[in-house]
Amino acid sequence: MAAAIAASLPAPQAASAPAAPIHEPIPASMAKLIDIEAEIPLKYVQLEGLVISKIVKHSSESHSSVHGLLLGLDLDGTLEVTNSFPLPHNLGDEDEKSSKTTSRYQTAMLRSLKEVRADDSVVGFYQSTTMGAFYSQTIIDTQAIHQEKLRQGGVVVVHDLSRANRGNASFRAFRLSKDFLDAYRRPPFSAKSMISHKLTFNSIMEEIPLKIRTNPLLSAFVSTLSERHLSPLAEPTPAEVYRTSLHPLYSTLNLGNPTLTKNLENVVEAIDNYKTEEGNLAYHTRQIAREKARAEAYIAKQKEENANRLAQGLAPLPEDDVSRLFKIPPEPSRLESMMLLGQVDAYAKTLEGTSSLSLVKMYAARAGTDAGRDSP
Template structure:
């Protein structure tokens, strides 16, 4: 797990187990639609403690326009909706009345197969982080957690990306000047699960099964007839299964889609470069022609023509934003990490039986 930078407002995130259960229940009930909610807690000694959470209300899509009637997109933008902002303020006011932690410390969202690096995610986190630096975004992978492995991670926008995003310029020149890359968009923070002392005491008091005693050796034939030796359980051979994990196949498909999206964005930028080169060539030719005309008019003692008229005659194409391409590259990196994690066990199995896989 990556460590937090030294200049970060907090160094780690601590979340109560009850909060994880609430997030898991909400995300599982709305799957495959994106689920979002608010997080409350407090910052103490460099640790952001998340002690409670509540879900945002479901947005009614029946009154939406036809081109916006997408439940997933509307749910992804729920943290910035005016109705949910008022609902969050009302809930925090009620929490203060019952004397519990009522400081907003971020928000959470659900994801499928690690697909969360999108524009709504960046906009939501920027909305929270611009006013309160001590906020975090929790990403709960519903599909991965359904297989018995808790997939919950904490992210925050880096200070460098926040400064560039405030300016709103993601051109090649601005990115080179700020030295911003796709690796500098998000920063993952260590996440620790916390239980109350009362719950910990209860878990320690749960009765455990008695330990199996060593079998006594028989002393006579009658002992064998009276107490026959039980056959041992057969060993599990599931670990020897060489089938590919279906999550690995799906992740590879999503990885290919992200790579295709990255190439589409790259082709659009190359098209802009070709258009810019053509227009600059036309401008150069026009300026050379105008200089020749002014040279002739100087010999004829006639008034010179303006040489900056090309700004009105020619219009340079606008450079497309590089932010979408950076997000695609970040998503490709996220999928690559997942593929690396999935193939760790499969590669060891393939290595163990490689002699049987090689052609004879």
């Protein structure tokens, strides 16, 4: 997905000689609102109700994680997201053919939106996730491309499917922090770079406040659905005296929690992946240290031999290129282990929330049972 978005986004143009302006100057009262130079920092993201509906629909219809582009405009420090469209999901996302197909689809969609006078300015992308764990190499690569090419840097809106299935729509907006982006653009992502930039898994992304705006027509429609009204029946039962179009949900009273087991499995799997990655890093570190020791021993031996030749009045031997004789591997990147730590933290926080809610339900049910037994 990152390669497809990079191909479709406009490439930065070389600076040319400024031409004489032929338009009227911008009024002082509108200078801050228009913000052509993107000098006003981004304060919060505003999602339209249409965008929320599209993301929820796209996520609910797919059995895997989905992604798409966000369209809109930034005004006076507010990134207004007014429209979105999904991108095709390809199994071989890194394959060149699938990347070109996604790029052509994205270009055609933006061209069609421009023809009908709809918003066609890319301001970010959205990604669905489960149980709060959204750190991945694809998201970081795509967001890095956006922050390099888009005017305000763009954002990634994360939609949590596990919370949506429980009736709580979860939308959060993020973008890469400046310190992480600086270290990311200077490979390798080594331990020294992490220490110098003071990076942890919590400092990869910075969250931006998010607001949801619905139009008055939709708000009025929802209010009519939830408003209580008298039953049209001639002799209604006490339970049918008042009715609403939105029926009450009793799933919250269920003491069972089907996602708790899956959450525990995800925590264990993420910890195992982290241990495997740490083992690989330790192996590469030992290999680097072994090759460096061999190179240093060879240099010391060469210096000693040249010193003996000088003592005997002989010309010293030419120094060999150590980098050619000993292939010292580069230091491995620590980005993967940092992202795995972020996934473990996200799964643990979700587990804390779901388990605490289940404990509250169990104590409430026990209290109700004990009160029923004590009553005459």
